[in-house]
Amino acid sequence: MRPTLAAAGIVGGLGLGAAAATHVWARHIEIHRFTLREVELRILPPGTRSFRVLHISDIHLMPDQQRKLDFLEYLSLLRPHLVIDTGDNIASAASIPVLAEALAPLLQSPGAFVRGSNDMFEPVPKNPVRYLLPDARPAELPDPREPTLPVGELTDRLSEHGWKDLTNTRASIELGGLEVRLVGVDDPHLELDEMPAPPPLSPPLPAHGNVLRLGVAHAPYRRVLDSFVADGADLVLAGHTHGGQLRVPGIGALVTNCDLPRRQARGLSTWQGVPLHVSAGMGASPYSDYRLFTPPEATLLTLRAPKPSPVR
Numbered sequence: 001m002r003p004t005l006a007a008a009g010i011v012g013g014l015g016l017g018a019a020a021a022t023h024v025w026a027r028h029i030e031i032h033r034f035t036l037r038e039v040e041l042r043i044l045p046p047g048t049r050s051f052r053v054l055h056i057s058d059i060h061l062m063p064d065q066q067r068k069l070d071f072l073e074y075l076s077l078l079r080p081h082l083v084i085d086t087g088d089n090i091a092s093a094a095s096i097p098v099l100a101e102a103l104a105p106l107l108q109s110p111g112a113f114v115r116g117s118n119d120m121f122e123p124v125p126k127n128p129v130r131y132l133l134p135d136a137r138p139a140e141l142p143d144p145r146e147p148t149l150p151v152g153e154l155t156d157r158l159s160e161h162g163w164k165d166l167t168n169t170r171a172s173i174e175l176g177g178l179e180v181r182l183v184g185v186d187d188p189h190l191e192l193d194e195m196p197a198p199p200p201l202s203p204p205l206p207a208h209g210n211v212l213r214l215g216v217a218h219a220p221y222r223r224v225l226d227s228f229v230a231d232g233a234d235l236v237l238a239g240h241t242h243g244g245q246l247r248v249p250g251i252g253a254l255v256t257n258c259d260l261p262r263r264q265a266r267g268l269s270t271w272q273g274v275p276l277h278v279s280a281g282m283g284a285s286p287y288s289d290y291r292l293f294t295p296p297e298a299t300l301l302t303l304r305a306p307k308p309s310p311v312r
Contacts, residue, residue, distance in 0.1 A: 057239025058281025087116030243280025
């Protein structure tokens, strides 16, 4: 079913009372139902010990969102080996020090991040109907040279303890016998993505031979996913979709706000055979601060080696 037809059918099928109850649930209840999802993936080289990767995204923080801040602080109790932040962290310049304080324990862990549009541009009111269009972006994209938010300050606060800034670049993190090779791009939704060139010579395998390749982007546009697959990624992580933000039983996400198929708007799927994890994220724009059948979330991915073959 096309998103426009689905939306029209839903609106037409709801009475005023049901519509009002749905609004109250989405706006005042579900938006605060912070959820930790747990996923297991057997993608590590044989003989590698397990690792926990915390994927956070789309926090869209306002300074007064205490329940969201409490959830961020709770996530540090998970003691992940690696944190990946796929952008859209803030909704106000005043949120930066508040975000840094809430993330402080996680910032002590190895981590990496990319930027989303709302890390650069303050949110503004928008007509929600435009998300039902084939391309929900404005006719003229913002000039990335003139951000309205202090993106440099945000970058400094996220990287001051060692998190890797993956803006159109590559990085490497050593995790106790596993080398994590990361490649990331700037926000594809603003068409700022530039896949970094491969190293002049392919990096040699470490002595232990255990390597994990991660592709990281904010918005999971097909062209970016294709580039990560061609680059040899073992796992791709993205956000941006909010899981559809409004989901309908039997239909799923109505939109993805990019060209990713709606069935892949949230959670674990594959792209050309490579695992793809799209976080539904932890928040929404303060001008559309609601969710339906897709509560705010973070995901703990436990990565393991393949199970040993049974002895015959």
